[in-house]
Amino acid sequence: MASNTVEIMDKDGINRALVRIAHEILEKNKGAENIGLVGLQTRGVPIAYRLQRIIRDIEGLELPVGILDITLYRDDLMHLQHQPNVNVTEIPFRVENSRIIICDEVIYTGRTIRAAMDALMDQGRPHMIQLAVLIDRGHRELPIRADYVGKNIPTSRLEWVNVQLKEVDGTDGVLLGRNLDRTSSEGTI
């Protein structure tokens, strides 16, 4: 993995992107009223918490953070080689009529976000759903786009993007690489 790897974003880069996204969220929604952040398991969750912290620093308001696991809603659930573990889902606010911002680290095919929207809709009818991602690497297979993007990275399908976050991986950084070993398509939807 090491040979072809480039770091395309470092700790400060991630932080700057999230600060900008936080401002954009506040600008677009004219404040933080009625907003709930929802992080997708696993790395969307720390992103949601970081946005919560940044928005608190700017606006002095603590947005609620929900955690969503989309495994049961995956469209490839029955075709995977291994039955994936389902992680915790915990939405501590009412989905009904709230403005939800889905947070994830990478948007790729758009299938994860489709699943996330279905999962949220099952818990009520949100007023609005928006999407914040750290990296948009293209190759959408569904008509889905992100409202807030940390960085657009045009990639080839043979490349991989690996977002590392301190809360999960012990370090912050975004790596881009081309590695034929990483053939498993699991988890890359």
Added chain:
Amino acid sequence: MSATTGEYIKTTPAIKDRSVEAGTEKSRGGDHIMDKDLIRIRTLDKEDIVRILDQAESFYEILDRPIRKVPALRGKIVVNLFFEPSTRTRTSFELAAKTLSADVVNIATKVSSAVKGESIKDTALTLKSLGANIIIVRHSHPGVPELISKQGDFKVINAGDGWGEHPTQSLLDLFTIRRKMGSLKDLHVTIMGDITHSRVARSNIYALTKMGAHVHIVAPPTLVPACLEKLGVKVHYHIEEVMEYTDILYLLRIQMERLEQSFFPSLREYAQFFGVNAKRLEQFSKEVMVMHPGPINRGVEISHDVADGMDTYIEEQVRNGVVVRMAILYLISREGAGRHDVA
């Protein structure tokens, strides 16, 4: 959201204390339980059990949602094939399967071709032709789930086979204990009642010892099978002997329908020596969790005051039954797993 901020519960840190570390789930996924039937606890290893309990933990919140449905098993056909009467197990499986969006067919033998003399094998072959993906079976003879499993590519879950095992009951019991106590290791669990005729006792003895708990049996000598100590349990004949260290008191139903011979002089005498009431519960050194797989015989193994009391987890067991069975159905449902060896 300032106007409604009060509705929000403080969120806890995202990654919780779970036995499967966050972030490693993609590399995990295993070749254990989900490739096989679930027929015996005896043939599961500890890792399988932990995985089922962890999955159940993740499914727990689904039952609190306004719409209790997730699409995980959409298009799957789950058959409840019950040759013995059951209310809670069958309903629990049905709710679990429906919550996961499976299509559920209930077959009660009183109204099925079994009364016309159709063999178990032919029933299984019929269900196979009808496209059953998962068959949940209860029968009064041990080994029937294995027999059914050999007939086709469907998965089989044992919902109780005679004196054999009742693995899903045992897993929901473990789940209930783990939720309350945090861990199963080194707990002292006393199982009291009719051990000989109890598949629940058998499955629980296997499961609890695998998880590192100490299992004590309290029963009249006539209701304890020979050589039970070989399973790693301690056998007592008086409840007083376990009062000092018991954490969990697991009561079993006196199974009137299986007691053709007399194993004890009278129900009244049994209740005298082995029935649990509030007064007896007070004699225990620790605060004990009282559990019972149901249905309960009030006034025999458990008194009204205990059955309705604060230390009793019977209702939690019922709720957790749905959650644990969802986890089992989910884990077992994967397509394309090769034909397996039946243990």
